[in-house]
Amino acid sequence: MPPSVLTMSQVGKAYPGSQGRFVLRGLELELAAGEYIAVIGESGVGKSTLLNLMAGLDQADEGEVVFEGRRLSEQDDNAATLLRRQRIGFVFQAFHVLPQLSVYQNVRLPLALNGLPEDAVLPMLAAVGLADKAGRKPRELSGGEMQRVSIARALIHRPSLLLADEPTGNLDPTTAATILALLKSRLRDTGAAGILVTHSMVAAASADRILRLTPTGLQPVNP
Numbered sequence: 001m002p003p004s005v006l007t008m009s010q011v012g013k014a015y016p017g018s019q020g021r022f023v024l025r026g027l028e029l030e031l032a033a034g035e036y037i038a039v040i041g042e043s044g045v046g047k048s049t050l051l052n053l054m055a056g057l058d059q060a061d062e063g064e065v066v067f068e069g070r071r072l073s074e075q076d077d078n079a080a081t082l083l084r085r086q087r088i089g090f091v092f093q094a095f096h097v098l099p100q101l102s103v104y105q106n107v108r109l110p111l112a113l114n115g116l117p118e119d120a121v122l123p124m125l126a127a128v129g130l131a132d133k134a135g136r137k138p139r140e141l142s143g144g145e146m147q148r149v150s151i152a153r154a155l156i157h158r159p160s161l162l163l164a165d166e167p168t169g170n171l172d173p174t175t176a177a178t179i180l181a182l183l184k185s186r187l188r189d190t191g192a193a194g195i196l197v198t199h200s201m202v203a204a205a206s207a208d209r210i211l212r213l214t215p216t217g218l219q220p221v222n223p
């Protein structure tokens, strides 16, 4: 059995002002190293809340989230920021690439922030099919190319976990399928575990297993 990257035990979240009403409750998850799972759920069910809890951007009100053996409830803001910067990669629907930086500079950013050498950038750009676009600015790229930049940037520093929030929501179906295949192959190559959050069953089908988020927990979905 590979070691666990992320464990959630009886995790619950109630936002302040909600009179004790829980958005999420009873969440149980065991994510093994290198595993790739999809979490599907209706709009408003708490998918962003779940990602925030996993990344230590927000704290659980019940239960415990453990990332690489560390309880997130015991990390102060600085420790949580460092953990995210070094050990987690993010891919978002709206890409979040920095417009003033070139493709190369966007992908290099996590290495620079972590004080790591930049020799991995060009091989990673080649692996995501952007070797000839290294000097371009994001405004000169298509949506699919921007998401390639995001994937390269999310994995360049070899995190153990990639969190992807509706990464193909802004892409046409053909480009989306290419990006999902690329995401999966890059996860395999870097050894990172992945969590794909989406409302699309088509997108979710690319993962090793699918879980449905409901207000009372995460339930396995049979393909």
Ligand SMILES: Nc1ncnc2c1ncn2[C@@H]1O[C@H](COP(=O)(O)OP(=O)(O)OP(=O)(O)O)[C@@H](O)[C@H]1O
Residues within 6 Å of the ligand: 015, 016, 023, 041, 042, 043, 044, 045, 046, 047, 048, 049, 050
């Ligand atoms: N900071 C907050 N304070 C209070 N309530 C919040 C806060 N953030 C989210 N909520 C509520 O928690 C619930 C879950 O929100 P969340 O954004 O996690 O859902 P989601 O599944 O990501 O939705 P979508 O797919 O539409 O983005 C919603 O009812 C929302 O109104």
